[in-house]
Amino acid sequence: YVKLDSSLRSPVCCVLGHVDAGKTSILDRIRRSRVAAGEAGGITQQIAATLVSIEDIAAETVSINRSHNFTLKIPGILVIDTPGHESFSNLRTRGSTLCDVAILVVDIHSGLQMQTIESIKLLQSKRAPFVIALNKVDRVYGWKSVTNSPFKDSLKVQTEEVVQEFEKKMEAVIAELAMQQVNAVPYYKNKDFRKCPAIVPTSAVTGEGIPDLLLLLPLLSQKFLGDRITKRDTVECNVLEVKVQDGVGSTLDVLLLNGSLNRGDKVMLCTLNGAITTKIQTILESSNMKSTSGVQRIEGAIGARLICKGAEKTLAGTELHVIGPKTNEVELKKKARRDIDSVTNFCNRPVDHVEAELETATSYLSSGSNGGVHVQASSLGSLEALLDFLKVSDIPVGSIGIGDPNKKDVMKSSNGYKCMLLFDVHISNPLRKIAEDSGVTIIAADVIYHLCDEFRQLMRTRQM
Ligand code: GTP
Numbered sequence: 001y002v003k004l005d006s007s008l009r010s011p012v013c014c015v016l017g018h019v020d021a022g023k024t025s026i027l028d029r030i031r032r033s034r035v036a037a038g039e040a041g042g043i044t045q046q047i048a049a050t051l052v053s054i055e056d057i058a059a060e061t062v063s064i065n066r067s068h069n070f071t072l073k074i075p076g077i078l079v080i081d082t083p084g085h086e087s088f089s090n091l092r093t094r095g096s097t098l099c100d101v102a103i104l105v106v107d108i109h110s111g112l113q114m115q116t117i118e119s120i121k122l123l124q125s126k127r128a129p130f131v132i133a134l135n136k137v138d139r140v141y142g143w144k145s146v147t148n149s150p151f152k153d154s155l156k157v158q159t160e161e162v163v164q165e166f167e168k169k170m171e172a173v174i175a176e177l178a179m180q181q182v183n184a185v186p187y188y189k190n191k192d193f194r195k196c197p198a199i200v201p202t203s204a205v206t207g208e209g210i211p212d213l214l215l216l217l218p219l220l221s222q223k224f225l226g227d228r229i230t231k232r233d234t235v236e237c238n239v240l241e242v243k244v245q246d247g248v249g250s251t252l253d254v255l256l257l258n259g260s261l262n263r264g265d266k267v268m269l270c271t272l273n274g275a276i277t278t279k280i281q282t283i284l285e286s287s288n289m290k291s292t293s294g295v296q297r298i299e300g301a302i303g304a305r306l307i308c309k310g311a312e313k314t315l316a317g318t319e320l321h322v323i324g325p326k327t328n329e330v331e332l333k334k335k336a337r338r339d340i341d342s343v344t345n346f347c348n349r350p351v352d353h354v355e356a357e358l359e360t361a362t363s364y365l366s367s368g369s370n371g372g373v374h375v376q377a378s379s380l381g382s383l384e385a386l387l388d389f390l391k392v393s394d395i396p397v398g399s400i401g402i403g404d405p406n407k408k409d410v411m412k413s414s415n416g417y418k419c420m421l422l423f424d425v426h427i428s429n430p431l432r433k434i435a436e437d438s439g440v441t442i443i444a445a446d447v448i449y450h451l452c453d454e455f456r457q458l459m460r461t462r463q464m
């Protein structure tokens with residue numbers, strides 16, 4: 001069923017939905033990985049892109065495609081997982097901006113929840129075609145699971161009561177979706193995929209309905225995306241995450257949509273300190289990030305990790321530009337500037353002031369002379385999420401920092417609450433010692449809400 005059309009790139013498919021609806025688990029099924037099981041606290045806190053090849057999709061859909069006879073023409077699907085936790089609306093927005101198609105995951109037993117509705121709004125404003133994975137059908141009372149089977153085959157072996165129970169639950173979700181102006185229809189009854197988003201009942205645990213989902217995504221893409229997924233030579237590359245990797249330094253997880261990147265390419269990055277030019281030292285394919293040598297060249301659409309000198313203050317959500325012999329760098333710099341300003345609109349100020357502005361914004365939150373806590377996170381994206389979370393948790397913030405803390409950060413923390421909340425950053429032992437000597441407590445965690453729990457615990461013990 002595969003007949004590749006070399007003019008097409010892989011569509012980008014974003015997975016959205018409420019926390020714990022099963023987004024990562026569905027992706028694990030699709031890409032045959034086990035990411036969900038290894039996540040800190042079982043929640044996704046970053047966005048990442050992985051390519052699912054058309055060969056794998058063809059293999060998974062052989063049996064269901066016998067009746068459809070659908071020819072697969074795209075080279076694959078580039079899937080982007082997003083967090084469902086409320087703190088990460090910035091990452092959901094970023095994911096939804098980049099996607100061509102989407103999977104909205106709804107837990108059939110919980111129906112529409114806060115972030116399901118937020119996700120629907122994002123998709124509606126973006127006008128992206130999407131399918132609804134109605135997940136966790138294996139938990140319908142009395143359900144008999146048929147591992148990895150197309151949904152209709154699975155439904156056939158259920159008793160009449162179970163079918164009724166399932167349909168009752170699905171109807172309830174359909175009614176809730178209608179209230180959000182989404183006219184969802186089970187995909188096997190759907191006559192108009194453009195007007196009516198299709199519902200695919202799934203189980204990420206048993207694999208039921210996954211073949212259906214895997215066939216529908218290429219179908220929607222090939223039918224409705226057309227021009228959008230026609231390959232272009234101009235480089236289009238977006239920075240998803242900026243991280244510090246042990247022994248390597250700062251790395252950029254990027255989504256290369258169109259064009260190609262080569263090792264040694266001169267590039268312009270949008271950073272907290274303005275636009276900078278640097279070189280691509282190493283390109284790691286997202287399927288093989290453990291490798292240290294990397295590859296010479298990648299072509300879109302693909303996800304990859306780049307190592308570039310001086311990239312640590314790159315702003316996630318901005319574009320990476322390749323500088324060729326004919327590039328007008330002055331023009332490019334202006335473009336980068338606009339990009340930086342739009343990403344840092346957190347405080348609606350030019351980026352030179354953003355650090356200072358963040359300080360003002362956060363100290364404004366803090367309770368007068370008490371100062372609040374010092375907060376430090378690995379990237380601006382995670383810092384924003386963390387600040388939002390602290391705000392709703394009523395934890396006052398006195399000062400902030402991005403990246404691994406230094407001595408100055410520790411000194412700042414010795415005011416006010418004498419406490420540093422560290423998210424996803426590393427603090428050296430000598431610095432720990434300095435903190436200890438200044439009476440500063442360090443709370444480090446890789447799950448945002450654990451920081452808050454531990455902070456409350458600290459306040460309780462201090463009162464005793
Ligand atoms: P966030 O990234 O934190 O928003 O969550 P998520 O939507 O990625 O959900 P995740 O994949 O982490 O799954 C949450 C929990 O639900 C895990 O314990 C999964 O094992 C479980 N789960 C996911 N899908 C299914 C399913 O189809 N059936 C059952 N029974 N459990 C599921």
Ligand code: NA
Binds near residue numbers: 019
């Ligand atoms: Na989860």
Ligand code: MG
Binds near residue numbers: 024025044083084
């Ligand atoms: Mg997840």
